[in-house]
Amino acid sequence: MLDIRRIREEPETIAAALARRGVDPDALEEVRALDARRRELITEGDELRAVQKQRSREIGGAGSPQEREALIAEVKKVSARLDELEPAQREAEEALEAALAVLPNLPHPEAPEGEEEDDAVELSAFGARPAFDFAVRDHVELGEALGIIDIPRGVKVSGSRFAFLLGHAVLLEFALVRYALDRLAPEGFTPVIPPVLTREEPLYGTAFLPTGAEQIYAVERDELYLVGTSEVPLAGLHAEEILDEADLPVRYAGFSTCFRREAGTYGKDTRGIFRVHQFDKVEMFSFCLPERSEEEHARLRDLQVDLLSGLGLHGRVVDIAVGDLGASAARKYDCEVYLPGQDAYRELTSASNCTDYQARRLRARYRDAEGENVLLHTLNGTAIAVGRTIIALLETHQRADGTVAVPEALQPHLGTEVLA
């Protein structure tokens, strides 16, 4: 959610920033008109309510029966007018809220121009690109041969884009999770297992709703939703709260299963487990001071690089183009890891700085030195997307005989040096 006061005070600046993301200036104009209407109704309503309260008190203070009757008659008139006004006020507020809710965050001034994935700007690279003197297999071939990924049976049980992980793949998952949590703990990230079914509020707060509803599994009967990332419950953790400045930044490493409908991705990444409806992920989430969020964003990015390169993976960091940002993000860095099976760099992790956009929706604030309540900044970044990391590990560390070397960092957790 954008700051309505800023929209009021510097509409041209906001319009220009949103234009970079392709937002129609008319949408902003509508917001301004709705805001004006709302404020008009609030002013009128507040004045009437003030009269109503004042007169009601006077009635209590006695007077003659005649005075009393006259006052009651007057108040009734005011109340009648308010009965008309209040629904109008509520509608105006809801209309403004709805119009404001669909506007995305303002992009960071340095976020690259562009509409799509290809417009991302490469910032850096990490790890050595793997070289093979044999025909590489992809993770499906490797996983099936090793008996650790079973896609046909996943489809049998749950439909397309579902799979079973078995044996070493499961141990690999737990090793990866432990590896990530161990790396993050000294950085101040508290491990969290959040609820994966949430109410509507946290989804709205993180801006997965109302835009993006088609990506979310809904349990309608109970008015709950399956989250697509633990970003949702982690953001909700401090919703409606006012944190102490001394406690900031507050960092969490959430482990959860993630559910995504992947609507509109027919035909995209249909092979293997790259794009599935259910996967597990360790997610970093930070609540921090506004003036520290850029620094925090760089920290999340660097941790991602550290985690991936620590697994012997090769990839690059890209700065996502403004047109390709999620609604909440002002800026986003992705780590794209080289997957030998696809001979391509694919997104394994992503870190977003959502500035105060989510915090405003969530009402997550802190009290500053002057005693003012100020919106926090929120950031989220993948620590380990388990499924995709397994893909990268299998494909990167495969050997001519179809076995896979286990990176040193995982060996203690996995108890083996090779998957065979």
Add this chain to the structure above:
RNA sequence: GGAGGCGUGGCCGAGCGGACGAAGGCAGCGGUCUUGAAAACCGCCAGGCACCUCGCGUGUCUCGAGGGUUCGAAUCCCUCCGCCUCCGCCA
């Protein structure tokens, strides 16, 4: 799922139709005192929105949520939600 009880500010807890956004206490913050600390004493201490003479300003809304009665509701009525106790069921 059944029966009963309860939902008030960061916490505890009064208030049960008229000046209540709400006594009192605790915690917190500032100050006096002190070499320092403690104690004692004094003061401050919920959030949202709107407005303006932008001030430690004015108004308005919020006592689980929503609706109703009334000139007036934290207080009365209805519905819902949550928590606690007991019973049932289940892992």
